Amino acid sequence: MLQALIVDDEPSHVHGLVKHIPWTKLGYTTPLTAESGEEAIPILEAGRIDVLITDVSMPGMNGIELAAEAKLIHPDIQILVISGYNEFEFAQEAIEVGAKGYVLKPLKLSEIERKLTAFRQTIESITQINEQTVKLKEIVSDSQGMLKDTFIFDILEEEPMEEEALRSWCQLLNLPNRPTEGIQLITAVLDNYSDSAAGNAQSKLMLGSALLQSASVALQDFGNLLVSKVRPDQVVVILVNPPIDKRSSIDKQMKFVQEYMHNSNGVSVTVGISRPGFDWRELNQIFREVNFTIADARQSGSGQLVYVGSTEQKAFEDFRMHENMLPQLLMLAESDDPVLLVDKVEQSFKDLERRGHTLAYIQSLSISLLGELSRKVWQDTEEINFLNKRAWHRLLDCKTTDMMKDIVIDYIRSAVMLVRKERTLQQHHLISRIVSYMEDQLSNSMTVKQLADRFHLSAGHLSVLFKKETGLTISDFVKNLRMKKAKEMLQDPSIKIYEVAERVGFQTPAYFTYQFKKNEGCTPQEYRDRFYV
Structure with a gap:
């Protein structure tokens, strides 16, 4: 049976609904009641409430405010708002806070009953979905293979896994939280996969499966290992606490995989073997180092076996810094927070210097940053172009990293002032046009x-601009x-x-x-x- 709560500051209205609605017939137990929003909140917090029926106009907390609070406490609650005012404004507010029904006084019991029936059907559907989700979780929990695949995909994601989630996974899969002997990642990639088996989908699927099975068999004596096909043409093996006496034979076992795939399937495989790691959350970085090293090695031929050492790790970090630094700085510039942008620029220059990059490399990166900011963020206006050219010429004359950093930061601060001034002027004119239109209409x-559609803005952006310009x-x-x-x-x-x-x-x-x-x-x-x- 479902539980309803009726809230109205007029006791006669509450009594009438309790007495004249056939609650049991509709699938509800006797409803709870309250005479104010303040009185209703503890009832909502005390236990499950499926349906809230509330008057819109009450002293203190009104029905709209109560409905919003109820949604926070019970996200799936169904809300029916009652009003004595036949006005669109009230109905719109009710819908915005999550009400699913809106009826006017004097009440028609048949209409209330229809709403309660519809609410019951909605709640039953939600319950069914939740039950099916629980069953699906039980099925997934019974499948260790699927769980391991999911764990590998999650642990290799760009963002490191949260500590609590990692502990849960380790407990579920019986893995050590801190591998004392380390973790090693091996990945095998089918070369020229797009041309394999003349593009036949079934043959390609068989090739991927053969690669997975051969890697699993080749490394089965290395203790605790996780194996997964992360792409149709790529298999990843994670060795957990691999025995010290066996580590030197990893390359031998992976050469066996390469030979097997060549002899049995006529394809070549490139293999990458990572440096050791000692924290699960290192694996996303290690995985990318191996992929970068494989991609670099493939430029000189297929079927290679490569190790990631300190040299390869440094090469990947340099590549990543160049590839990631500019987008990160551009995103900060677009967020219109010059303080964060300047802080990030200062940190980036420190990182470049700490990693021992040459002055020419830092100079090239600085000029690239100025160009990207000018084109993609600040729209190449005449004033911005002037600042950009002046900073560019000054960078060419720099003799130290600190001088370059100061020039880039000076450019950013000057450009932000120009852009904000222009933007403020444009926004002022835009809001003035909108106000004139509102007065006419x-x-x-x-x-x-x-209103937002008419002036080619999003509703959220218009609301923010309008409040900023007018204070209302x-x-x-x-x-x-x-x-x-x-x-x-x-x-x-x-x-x-x-x-x-x-x-x-x-x-x-x-x-x-x-x-x-x-x-x-x-x-x-x-x-x-x-x-x-």
């Missing part, structure tokens, strides 16, 4: 999404516009109050009166009377 209801949200700004215009028109006795409501964008005079009194402390008629007493 005051009698029409318009959502933020429609779009909703509050429109409300102020409406009130200001309404007060001007109310001073003209020839304009009837219902006409004022219509011209400033309210759908009904009643809601106009409600909002006017809420904002101004008096009704429109009382406000008008002040001028003609």
